Amino acid sequence: MKKKLPMTLLVGSLVLTMLSGCGSNATQSSTPAAQPAGEKMELVTDGKLTFAMSGLLKPLNYKDSGGNLTGFDVEIGNEIAKRIGLEPNPVTNPWETILQGLKGKKYDAIIGSMTATEERAKQVDFTDPYYISGGQIFVAQTNDTMKTKDDLKDRTIGVVQASTYKEIAKKYTSKIKGYPSDVYALQDLVPGRVDAVITDKIVGVSAIKEQGLQIKSVGDVLEKENIAIAVNKDNPVLLKKINEAIKAMVEDGTYEKISVKWFGTNLLK
Template sequence: MRKFKWLFLLVILVMSVSLVVAGCGGQSNSGEENNGAENNAEAQKEKPKFTYAMSGLYKPFNYKDGGNLVGFDVEIGAAIAERMGMEPNPVTNPWETLIQGLKANKYDAIIGSMAITEQRQEQVDFSRPYYRSGAQVFISADNEEIKSPEDLVGKKIGVVKASTFKEVALEYTDEQNVVGYDSDVIALQDLPTGRIDAVITDQMVGLVAMKNELKIKDVGDPLWVDEMAIPVNKGNTELLDKINTALEEIINDGTYEQISEKWFGRSILGE
């Protein structure tokens, strides 16, 4: 009987020691798990997003390739976001509603080759220009009738909807003969078909299309020179200052020139 009593006590003692060891081990593992979770959370902590909009239909400035947004505007926006310590988040919106979307706070800024105009300045605040380019007339390569802008009188002219190009087209022809397109590229592609006689668009867009062997040609000198800048909501001086500072940085450190060389073979800053 005494033998069984001692055996019972021995079992109790072993179980107690096991519980103490397990308790200590559990506490240590819990600490390690907590530390691991904190480190993981820190590693996964996201930078604030810089959401900037464009039409996504303005090759080579901004367009979709394999479902991804690419182009000069996209890369300039990414470089600006990096300098501001933010995550780039380019999005698309129809060109004619870009400013409305900005005012509705759908995005932080527009980096979509938008020219500074007095009318737009009434609605938004612009950054410093990030490139300059001219409005250019383009025609089909086999068109021998149009030799200067003056020959556009009464002709059918293609322009992007809600763009400043429509205003100048109306100086040469009537409303019926101004054809609106969602994309400059589609308008230019319509020239060889004969559905339109000319297109007024950004000089760079047309020159890149010619480089890619679209059978078109330019007519005369640019009609005017536009300054493209980055709109933000009226009164958002904090963001505007950050964007301007970031722009200066990428211009001064060569990042801007590198991006411009990639897409155009030269700097298009125009300073």
């Protein structure tokens, strides 16, 4: 992504500079399904889908107390691997070199909350999005007067200091309150110290799920970010099969179950 996702809720503001548990327990085959001629996937390790992430973005991808990779991205990757007949093999790589690692065939895919941008698409291919993020308006749960972005006019809006969301807020009001952290801004919604907060969608839904904040989102994301899986350009069969797996997961309800488990909501809606 442009890396605007939280490592933890207490350091939610870090997402503005970076962005952009448990895996499936189903028994998984270590042998790939037979591939028809012309339908061969190029894999780093036969029988495995090796997919990379930073491992630093809780609850998206992180290491638990036992040192095992877990999180939303991991569970999505595990389910995709199962559906295309492969053993899941999640690995970590520093974010700043994660694209180079993919192009260097260290792993087969990046399932690590990466925004599919035009610049990145020059280097790799992207699947259909497996979740949607971007700047989102949040208000107190009891606030029934703000229903669209137009209702931000002349309101007091909280944003993280020096974030790009400050520029968005300026389009609607001059009453802007800066905060050192997204979480502090969101916490000020309930007592009414600000009327609305603009922050990354994942930060807000995570605060609702993890902290139980009595807040809600308003409208659609202001600047939509499609978060997708990256694969090498010379691997069209893998790209196709991952897209088919994502589509099937959405259609049979598996995707929504995973999303609600980690965030309390469907991240594709």
